Amino acid sequence: MMEDRNIKxxxxxxxxDRCLTRIAxxxxxxxxxxxxxxxxxxxxxxxxxxERLQKKLSGIETGKIPLGILxxxxxRDDISTSNKKPRLGKTKIPxxxxxxxxxxxxDVLFTGRTIRAAMDALIDFxxxxxxxxxxxxxxxxxxxxxxxxxxGKNLPSSLWxxxxxxxxxxNGVDEVVIEEGT
Amino acid sequence: MKLEKKDIxxxxxxxxxxxxxxxxxAESFLEISTREIKKVPTLRGKTIINLFYEASTRTRTSxxxxxxxxxxxxxxxxxxxxxVVKGETLIDTARNLEAMNPDVIVIRHSAAGAPHLLASxxxxxxxxxxxxxxxxxxxxxxxxxxxxxxxGKIAGLKVAIVGDIxxxxxxxxxxxxxxxxxxxxxxxxxxxxxxxxxxQMGVKVYNKLEDAIxxxxxxxxxxxxxxxxxxxxxxxxxxxxxxxxLNRSNIKLAKKDVIVMHPGPINRGVEISPDIADDPSYSxxxxxxxxxxxxxxxLLYLLTGGNE
Numbered sequence: 047m048m049e050d051r052n053i054k055x056x057x058x059x060x061x062x063d064r065c066l067t068r069i070a071x072x073x074x075x076x077x078x079x080x081x082x083x084x085x086x087x088x089x090x091x092x093x094x095x096x097e098r099l100q101k102k103l104s105g106i107e108t109g110k111i112p113l114g115i116l117x118x119x120x121x122r123d124d125i126s127t128s129n130k131k132p133r134l135g136k137t138k139i140p141x142x143x144x145x146x147x148x149x150x151x152x153d154v155l156f157t158g159r160t161i162r163a164a165m166d167a168l169i170d171f172x173x174x175x176x177x178x179x180x181x182x183x184x185x186x187x188x189x190x191x192x193x194x195x196x197x198g199k200n201l202p203s204s205l206w207x208x209x210x211x212x213x214x215x216x217n218g219v220d221e222v223v224i225e226e227g228t
Numbered sequence: 229m230k231l232e233k234k235d236i237x238x239x240x241x242x243x244x245x246x247x248x249x250x251x252x253x254a255e256s257f258l259e260i261s262t263r264e265i266k267k268v269p270t271l272r273g274k275t276i277i278n279l280f281y282e283a284s285t286r287t288r289t290s291x292x293x294x295x296x297x298x299x300x301x302x303x304x305x306x307x308x309x310x311x312v313v314k315g316e317t318l319i320d321t322a323r324n325l326e327a328m329n330p331d332v333i334v335i336r337h338s339a340a341g342a343p344h345l346l347a348s349x350x351x352x353x354x355x356x357x358x359x360x361x362x363x364x365x366x367x368x369x370x371x372x373x374x375x376x377x378x379x380g381k382i383a384g385l386k387v388a389i390v391g392d393i394x395x396x397x398x399x400x401x402x403x404x405x406x407x408x409x410x411x412x413x414x415x416x417x418x419x420x421x422x423x424x425x426x427x428q429m430g431v432k433v434y435n436k437l438e439d440a441i442x443x444x445x446x447x448x449x450x451x452x453x454x455x456x457x458x459x460x461x462x463x464x465x466x467x468x469x470x471x472x473x474l475n476r477s478n479i480k481l482a483k484k485d486v487i488v489m490h491p492g493p494i495n496r497g498v499e500i501s502p503d504i505a506d507d508p509s510y511s512x513x514x515x516x517x518x519x520x521x522x523x524x525x526x527l528l529y530l531l532t533g534g535n536e
Binding site for chain 2: 166
């Protein structure tokens, strides 16, 4: 099955780790430290990346940054027209977002529709002072006026390619792969 | 994941996979009711009609809140203030409601099978909110969700259901559902309140409350449904409560960590003593109500969608 598809590994485990280290420093630089900072990972890939960022951030400056988990399914713009029902995951944001600087974390930034949904969800939880976006991969093809503040790697792709971020926590291996569609 | 069914009519028709999907989805919906803004935009533009031919506080409010927290428009119709009093039949009412293009119709009716009739007539999804003494699937689902949360599982548990089994749609739906999920169900009630051949449903039947609740993980007490009893099937409420009221002394027969459930409304001092009903170390009655909103949100979410 794998042979007749064209799969290219564009980032390995070390590459992912270096990206996250850099993003962690960039987050602290842009926000002048970790005061009022919270991380919110978008299910499911973004959650693991946010957990890793949380670890890195507390390694650079002492103290743990609060981490929330967001499932955006209920905010999707295609939920009432599509017949597909994605399995609903739990949202866990056990702290107030009022006046916080929220760093949203996701694995791949593509059309921007997920981020639009995530921002709508966050606003329902409170009034953050600011929302920033950190992604491991920006593959382009935006359909909404959205951009990331922190990008691991810009990966120009064509629409018929699939970009996947595989992580040890869910796939057993750390790698970013690009796969040609059939 | 999506429910393949158009309607939710009873626990009898649901598979274990479907029950698990509903319960897991409901667990994710619990959190929304704890937010300051208790609303998500998911069912914007959908219309839900609550058609209630019988009195209800919990179920109707719960369905209405569930719909509203999903941003659907919910409309309540109670028979006493509708054209039913002018003699309109259920079928005519249904056809007229269908013409207004709702997405889901939730119905409670005193006649067993009324939701099934509706489901065969209209294209909308029908949810049974209780039909006569037949089924009350959303109650069974919220009961199972409560049990799962408190006990961590359903399979292998001993569940005693006590009281007016024959008139109880809650009991019937729970017997179907709990048995499917692998629990052992024990029933107790006076002979006049036990349906004939109920053993065929795979349950153990006792006449004494004490025999049924020995070693139970869960005790579910039922309300005496005076409105459904055609003639007096027991001498007096006082005598009934002497034999079938759950109290401080007989509850000791159950497991130490037993949870006590009741679908409400409770008749204090008849089937359950007030100190047990109000004791948070036993009673999960208000947890049940809390889970009810989440279960109904899950069903509305899983039943509605586009046609693509």
